[in-house]
Ligand SMILES: NC(=O)C1=CN([C@@H]2O[C@H](COP(=O)(O)OP(=O)(O)OC[C@H]3O[C@@H](n4cnc5c(N)ncnc54)[C@H](O)[C@@H]3O)[C@@H](O)[C@H]2O)[C@@H](O)CC1
Ligand SMILES: Nc1ncnc2c1ncn2[C@@H]1O[C@H](COP(=O)(O)OP(=O)(O)O)[C@@H](O)[C@H]1O
């Protein structure tokens with residue numbers, strides 16, 4: 072599992088070493104790691120000797136890291152320039168940079184445009200304006216420089232610790248920000264690099280160890296991200312004595328005369344994600360389509376029979392089907408069953424949900440959901456608000472509803488009402504396609520049914536990852552988001568990174584589950 076921290080958590084871990092006079096050593100390790108990353112990136116494109124680098128240096132330690140890294144690159148034969156964005160910068164680092172033969176330019180009120188043009192012609196730019204000590208975003212000349220440079224489109228940008236202007240703890244972004252190709256981050260992942268909009272500016276994130284790692288609060292990170300190995304440990308598998316009822320039965324209330332495709336995709340994806348059986352509840356025309364794609368499913372026109380979990384909501388529309396969704400929600404509430412509540416059913420929630428209810432809104436649906444809650448304040452929450460502060464709002468929704476909340480997006484966040492949050496980002500932008508969310512609901516429903524009480528005895532697997540059993544539903548949802556994202560990426564890769572349909576995502580699910588499990592089996596002792 073990858074743990075990610077706030078800027079404050081990182082600073083707290085650094086403090087004992089700073090107090091014992093190790094600050095300069097930490098900075099040297101950070102700068103060396105940064106320089107090595109620049110070299111690796113450049114070598115992918117061209118020769119190192121004679122290549123040009125410009126470091127944009129701010130007044131704090133982030134600027135110090137950048138200047139020391141650029142000094143190292145100058146000594147390796149690169150043409151190195153420093154653009155100083157403040158009157159005073161880290162003095163020793165600047166001296167080292169000058170001593171290595173670097174050229175120093177001062178950013179002022181009148182030369183931002185001119186320096187932006189110069190930077191755009193460089194082989195690589197190191198963004199070391201602001202790091203974890205930032206309060207708010209870039210202002211004045213640095214803001215002008217970055218806005219102009221972003222517009223010009225630089226060749227290669229490596230961000231020092233975080234892209235400047237990004238809040239390391241929350242991922243909120245104060246524009247303008249220069250999009251990085253790679254962010255080299257020090258000591259520990261910053262939460263803001265693993266949640267949008269910050270993750271969208273950071274490019275690939277590389278971690279450089281600087282010696283503070285053992286002091287980080289591993290048991291209480293700001294964000295968690297499951298890796299392939301974690302998925303291999305958590306994904307359910309049938310045993311020799313399994314039968315279809317012991318593997319979990321999922322009830323699905325999805326689709327309608329208008330949106331029958333949502334039912335077709337959701338049921339098909341659930342079947343492909345390994346559940347014992349799917350019972351579909353819906354109108355006959357939709358049921359015919361569901362069964363023609365997934366003959367393995369059962370159509371329940373009356374009493375749904377016994378299930379271990381529900382998916383309620385994808386494509387649900389019209390009084391009749393909303394009535395069936397409402398009835399399923401009541402049955403789940405009465406029998407204490409887990410439910411995935413999606414799309415049309417998000418308006419059917421009781422005042423307080425249990426943590427094994429998993430809500431799956433996208434940003435627009437989360438805004439409406441929050442607005443509908445009596446505990447939300449007077450000011451309406453908009454889709455844009457959620458998109459600019461997803462970590463804040465997904466946590467708020469979990470706290471206010473009592474449910475586990477999965478917020479869909481390029482990075483998908485899952486918040487448990489206990490406060491812990493998972494972040495998964497394995498998908499491809501091609502997954503922004505109609506029906507993709509219905510596939511996710513099906514995969515999640517299948518995993519939830521297989522994790523239900525009486526079906527799985529898997530507390531040990533969660534404990535192995537340091538997770539409290541109370542947070543297992545958030546972990547199950549994170550597994551589903553990851554499997555879904557990986558399936559999309561696999562499906563797109565199968566056509567050389569080309570477009571995909573929701574059906575193609577579903578079709579790739581068994582292979583993703585299979586290879587994660589097989590890889591895990593290969594690596595356990
Ligand atoms: N403390 C250490 O020895 C280490 C620090 N590290 C680096 O140091 C960084 C943190 O250093 P700092 O705490 O100096 O913080 P920053 O380098 O982020 O800069 C903070 C400085 O910028 C000013 N500032 C804050 N917001 C601003 C804004 N919006 N516009 C203009 N100026 C603003 C502050 O007044 C302060 O002087 C990390 O991101 C990392 O790069 C790493 O080298 C690891 C070791
Ligand atoms: N840019 C993106 N990159 C990766 N995944 C994305 C992106 N945009 C959307 N997704 C994923 O695609 C799915 C879209 O779901 P949703 O918005 O409910 O669509 P629909 O209702 O059309 O099925 C979600 O799982 C989301 O995480």
Ligand SMILES: [K+]
Nearest residue numbers: 198201233235
């Ligand atoms: K930076």
